[in-house]
Amino acid sequence: MPTTAPVRPPLRLGDLEVATPVVLAPMAGVTNAAFRQLCAEQGAGLYVCEMITSRGIVEGDPVSLRMLSFAEAESVRSVQLYGIDPVYIGNAVRILCEQYGVGHVDLNFGCPVPKVTRKGGGAALPWKATLLGEILTEAVRAARPYGVPVTMKTRKGIDDDHLTYLDAGRIAQEAGCAAIALHGRTAAQHYSGRADWESIATLKQAVDIPVLGNGDIWEAADALAMVEQTGADGVVVGRGCLGRPWLFRDLAAAFAGDTRTVMPTxxxxxxxxxxxxxxxxxxxxxxxxxxxxxxxxxxxxxxxxxxxxxxxxxxxxxxxxxxxxxxxxxxxxEPYPEAELGKPRGRQGSPKRVALPDGWLASREVARIDPAAEDATSGG
Missing domain, CATH: 1.10.1200 (Non-ribosomal Peptide Synthetase Peptidyl Carrier Protein; Chain A)
Structure with a gap:
């Protein structure tokens, strides 16, 4: 088998250049400063801190603020932010930029957890197109004076009958987002089944901003295959790196053109x-x-x-x-158990009906979302 591949260009997010087009997906209780540093020691990329709520930042919640911990080696402080109110989002972004020196903000609209979606938050929120646009616009407006790029992450939609990702891509582009990341599953799928990479390709054709693909990247070869098949500008890696920080070493090598892999003992x-x-x-x-x-x-x-x-x-x-x-x-x-290569890691679950507020699907507009939807549960 060939051991070389085309060298992939850096990922550009506004004025921010990421040498290896790989992003570590925030995972609650996992992607703290220690884990991010461990992964970053293996290769270049963008390593995003655990998801934090806008209300937690604005209201000075001690637990939320403790999560804003960064290793000295983190040249780019990247934070994933979640919120449902444009005013809170804007204020939170300003605090992150002014007080914490954050250099990249990612907005998460991919969480499928019932206690979040049943209030209209998480992966349910992009169904309300105007509100999504207001949130993204306010985040970009707040970050612009600091030269900080804002990106968003989302899923295909609520379920196969209520897809939102193409609208979300258009809205993100119009709001001035630097990129959009798509997890190729619906909220109804949670983490089950296979990710739909074709949806990532479709989104790439529909927008002019960079598109990052997420879902079922277990090995470096998967990342190369996703980029080749979808035209994505980079990849977002989550569960595949659990207990395997060296995956970022392999990813850095693969995107630099070297597809040889040496499994650790x-x-x-x-x-x-x-x-x-x-x-x-x-x-x-x-x-x-x-x-x-x-x-x-x-x-x-x-x-x-x-x-x-x-x-x-x-x-x-x-x-x-x-x-x-x-x-x-x-x-x-003892050699690495090769039978584990390419297998899912972490949570998977099974498809289930998405919990939503009463009448949620009747309209793409909404006047207000229950503040309880801004739960710190992370996912995407």
């Missing part, structure tokens, strides 16, 4: 595990950092022969010394 994976825990400890303190790291154990060891006793011990560590002792007992020469 368990010993090399153990090295990334130690580095991840170390970064968490430096950011949060050793005790809390070790507890936070526990959730990642199953992802790192997926497919390896490490037994239940070892997995349980790793999942209960409370100090880096404990982690070191356990990692030393792993078979460092």
């Amino acid at each position: 368990l010993g090399e994976v153990a090295g990334w595990m130690r580095r991840h825990a170390e970064l968490l400890a430096a950011d949060m303190g050793e005790g809390r950092g070790c507890i936070e790291f526990r959730k990642h154990i199953a992802w790192y060891l997926k497919g390896f022969r490490a037994g239940g006793q070892m997995r349980h011990a790793l999942a209960t560590i409370s100090a880096l010394a404990d982690l070191d002792a356990l990692l030393a007992d792993l078979d460092h020469d």
